[in-house]
Amino acid sequence: MLWHNFKYSLKVLLKNKILLFWTFAFPIILGIFFHMAFSDIESSEKLDVIKIAIINNEEFDRDMFSKEAFKMLSEEEKIFSITYTDIEEAKELLKEEKITGYLLFEEGVNITVNRSGINETVLRYVVDEISSNKEIMTEFYKEGNSQMNISELKGNIKDISKENLSYTMIEYYTLIAMSALYGGILSMFITNYKLANKNAVGKRTSISPAHKGGLLLGSLLASYLVQVVGLSLLFIFTIFCLHVDYGNNLPFMILLGLIGSLAGLSLGVAVATLIKANENTKTGILIAITMLGCFLSGMMGITMKYQIDKTIPLLNKINPANMITDGFYALYYYEGLNRFLMNIISLLAFSLVMLLLSYRGLRRQKYDSI
Amino acid sequence: MIVFKTFWNVVKKYKGTVILYTVLLLVFGFLNMSTKDTQTDFVNSRPDIFIINKDKDGLLTKNLISYLGENSNRKEIKEEEDSINDALFYRDINFVIYIPEDYSKEVMEGSNPEIEIKSTGDYQASLASRMLERYLQIQTIYKKKETDEENLIEAINHNLKTSAKVEIASSLDTTKTTNSSRYFNFASYSIMAVVIFVVCLVMSSFKEKNTKKRIIISSMNYKEHNRKLLLASFVYSSIAWLLFILLGAILLKDILFTTRGLIYMLNAYLFTFCSLTIALLISTLITDKNAVSGIVNVIALGSSFLCGAFVPSEWLPKGVLQIAHALPAYWYINSNDLLKTIEVINRESLKPILINSLVLIIFSVLYIILNNIISKYKQKIG
Numbered sequence: 102m103l104w105h106n107f108k109y110s111l112k113v114l115l116k117n118k119i120l121l122f123w124t125f126a127f128p129i130i131l132g133i134f135f136h137m138a139f140s141d142i143e144s145s146e147k148l149d150v151i152k153i154a155i156i157n158n159e160e161f162d163r164d165m166f167s168k169e170a171f172k173m174l175s176e177e178e179k180i181f182s183i184t185y186t187d188i189e190e191a192k193e194l195l196k197e198e199k200i201t202g203y204l205l206f207e208e209g210v211n212i213t214v215n216r217s218g219i220n221e222t223v224l225r226y227v228v229d230e231i232s233s234n235k236e237i238m239t240e241f242y243k244e245g246n247s248q249m250n251i252s253e254l255k256g257n258i259k260d261i262s263k264e265n266l267s268y269t270m271i272e273y274y275t276l277i278a279m280s281a282l283y284g285g286i287l288s289m290f291i292t293n294y295k296l297a298n299k300n301a302v303g304k305r306t307s308i309s310p311a312h313k314g315g316l317l318l319g320s321l322l323a324s325y326l327v328q329v330v331g332l333s334l335l336f337i338f339t340i341f342c343l344h345v346d347y348g349n350n351l352p353f354m355i356l357l358g359l360i361g362s363l364a365g366l367s368l369g370v371a372v373a374t375l376i377k378a379n380e381n382t383k384t385g386i387l388i389a390i391t392m393l394g395c396f397l398s399g400m401m402g403i404t405m406k407y408q409i410d411k412t413i414p415l416l417n418k419i420n421p422a423n424m425i426t427d428g429f430y431a432l433y434y435y436e437g438l439n440r441f442l443m444n445i446i447s448l449l450a451f452s453l454v455m456l457l458l459s460y461r462g463l464r465r466q467k468y469d470s471i
Numbered sequence: 472m473i474v475f476k477t478f479w480n481v482v483k484k485y486k487g488t489v490i491l492y493t494v495l496l497l498v499f500g501f502l503n504m505s506t507k508d509t510q511t512d513f514v515n516s517r518p519d520i521f522i523i524n525k526d527k528d529g530l531l532t533k534n535l536i537s538y539l540g541e542n543s544n545r546k547e548i549k550e551e552e553d554s555i556n557d558a559l560f561y562r563d564i565n566f567v568i569y570i571p572e573d574y575s576k577e578v579m580e581g582s583n584p585e586i587e588i589k590s591t592g593d594y595q596a597s598l599a600s601r602m603l604e605r606y607l608q609i610q611t612i613y614k615k616k617e618t619d620e621e622n623l624i625e626a627i628n629h630n631l632k633t634s635a636k637v638e639i640a641s642s643l644d645t646t647k648t649t650n651s652s653r654y655f656n657f658a659s660y661s662i663m664a665v666v667i668f669v670v671c672l673v674m675s676s677f678k679e680k681n682t683k684k685r686i687i688i689s690s691m692n693y694k695e696h697n698r699k700l701l702l703a704s705f706v707y708s709s710i711a712w713l714l715f716i717l718l719g720a721i722l723l724k725d726i727l728f729t730t731r732g733l734i735y736m737l738n739a740y741l742f743t744f745c746s747l748t749i750a751l752l753i754s755t756l757i758t759d760k761n762a763v764s765g766i767v768n769v770i771a772l773g774s775s776f777l778c779g780a781f782v783p784s785e786w787l788p789k790g791v792l793q794i795a796h797a798l799p800a801y802w803y804i805n806s807n808d809l810l811k812t813i814e815v816i817n818r819e820s821l822k823p824i825l826i827n828s829l830v831l832i833i834f835s836v837l838y839i840i841l842n843n844i845i846s847k848y849k850q851k852i853g
């Protein structure tokens with residue numbers, strides 16, 4: 102009976118194009134959008150070469166130290182790209198936003214910029230740095246200490262930054278979370294099929310002598326299978342076409358995918374059994390819950406996840422979309438497995454609660470003859 | 472009047488779904504506005520740093536920290552490695568500095584103790600790193616000749632005071648306009664989704680087989696019938712537009728009541744109208760009512776992602792922007808972005824915005840013509 106029911110549920114699900122669109126195609130389409138929108142974001146946040154102009158007047162010409170320093174900054178360190186010009190042209194370039202700012206050497210250095218931004222600040226810092234080095238050199242020269250090479254005297258800084266700092270990954274993790282929870286549409290659809298107050302097939306199965314639990318189990322297994330196939334496709338697509346990094350632990354990644362799907366399935370069953378409404382409204386509610394969950398876990402801007410994690414941690418602890426997202430984040434960014442396992446346990450607990458609630462709602466549903 | 476009324480009756484039938492979508496979009500829009508998004512904010516050029524100081528009493532350390540404090544934002548987060556790592560990952564901080572125990576003492580004894588840092592590698596972090604390097608270099612240099620801690624500090628601070636004069640040539644404060652541009656850019660998604668979703672749902676109700684048969688045999692001319700439907704959907708989309716303007720007025724306050732604000736609103740209205748023409752075209756094309764939400768999501772999300780509603784267009788890859796030219800949302804968002812930086816509003820500076828508006832109108836007309844051709848063709852088949 103279980104096998105029979107499994108087979109037919111599978112057929113019903115695979116025939117429904119709309120359901121397949123939401124579980125198979127939509128996440129992949131969204132993934133492509135993400136990729137198009139985010140692929141450049143992180144590299145554009147690295148400091149670029151800053152375009153500036155220097156007014157080539159007499160004072161600058163005399164200032165050998167600054168001249169050398171700017172030459173080095175543009176040729177060796179590649180911080181600046183410098184145009185040497187006169188004041189009129191520099192003003193024009195600034196107005197057309199072709200340069201960040203221009204420097205005028207007139208009783209010291211004068212910087213003119215369009216606004217106070219990051220490139221402008223870097224420009225100012227570097228100019229200050231040159232002036233202060235110049236001051237040091239003159240001071241030491243006066244004291245007869247001219248042999249000193251200041252570029253060799255440095256602080257002792259060691260960079261211990263973690264790798265895997267690519268925050269756009271979170272977007273793709275929320276995509277997996279969304280896809281796993283959207284799987285709930287499948288289980289909801291198939292559960293509705295078994296409800297006598299929803300459709301004719303439900304009436305027929307209700308009066309059959311078959312055990313209800315067995316019937317439901319067969320259907321849910323079918324929807325789980327479809328869901329996992331959809332999620333695997335998404336994984337394969339994101340890994341090979343979009344180059345998403347899920348960390349190096351493949352078995353755990355698969356485990357999280359499987360348990361995430363289970364959470365989606367249980368959510369779908371719960372919405373189907375606990376909410377008494379027509380199917381459209383149920384779908385609407387399920388999509389709304391999923392989207393809100395994904396929003397809180399950073400789909401529309403990763404700052405949201407961080408803010409919620411920091412200020413209202415409880416909200417994200419009961420948000421299944423965040424458990425999945427955070428699980429992948431833990432695999433990607435953290436060395437230990439504690440955080441990951443915590444998320445796995447939460448997801449299992451969430452699924453269990455949803456299924457228990459649905460079970461309570463479903464059992465002993467009997468209909469009087471009227 | 473009957474047709475007009477029926478339109479609203481159908482809207483009423485779907486009111487649950489409509490309210491759900493509208494509220495969801497409004498909530499997203501609202502929350503999106505109220506979270507501080509450090510990535511798009513170019514105005515703030517003080518990097519966010521976090522210092523873990525294990526040398527509490529050292530004078531040199533104190534001086535270093537006060538220098539960093541003057542030139543960056545010192546963030547307060549929990550002093551746990553996990554919190555620090557999270558904060559770095561989500562760019563709440565850009566730079567972490569670990570000052571070791573007895574740092575000042577060791578420097579005064581002539582050694583060069585190691586300072587560990589963690590960085591996000593972006594421009595803010597580069598700035599913080601430059602700052603720290605400069606300070607430490609000056610400290611190392613003056614240590615060569617000063618042996619007294621207080622004299623050393625004085626020498627360092629004296630040198631750090633050298634600062635160039637900076638003049639700002641442009642006078643527009645872009646913080647406020649950045650906010651309103653971001654709001655209207657995000658609204659492009661909401662407007663598109665709400666308008667297309669509802670109009671398509673309602674229109675497809677009129678196209679159900681039995682209903683359509685009844686409509687065709689009625690005494691009303693089909694042109695008259697279509698005109699009334701158009702009017703009703705036009706009124707509906709105007710209400711949707713008004714809703715977003717009202718929300719905008721609450722969120723953005725005074726900036727909306729200026730000439731600039733007026734242009735923002737007009738631009739949004741043009742875009743709403745263009746979305747309506749898209750909605751009508753789609754409703755002519757589709758046959759299955761259940762497909763509506765799928766199509767709406769793909770179209771609205773697609774054009775929002777590709778045209779810069781979610782991610783500022785200056786950060787999108789050039790190829791993507793080229794594709795985006797073919798979508799109306801690109802021209803709408805481009806006008807919003809231009810409005811952000813225009814200093815004086817006059818005929819000259821509004822020219823590019825007028826061109827964008829013209830493109831939006833051309834798109835709308837194109838969709839209307841296409842819609843007419845296709846619906847005529849479909850009528851013949853039917």
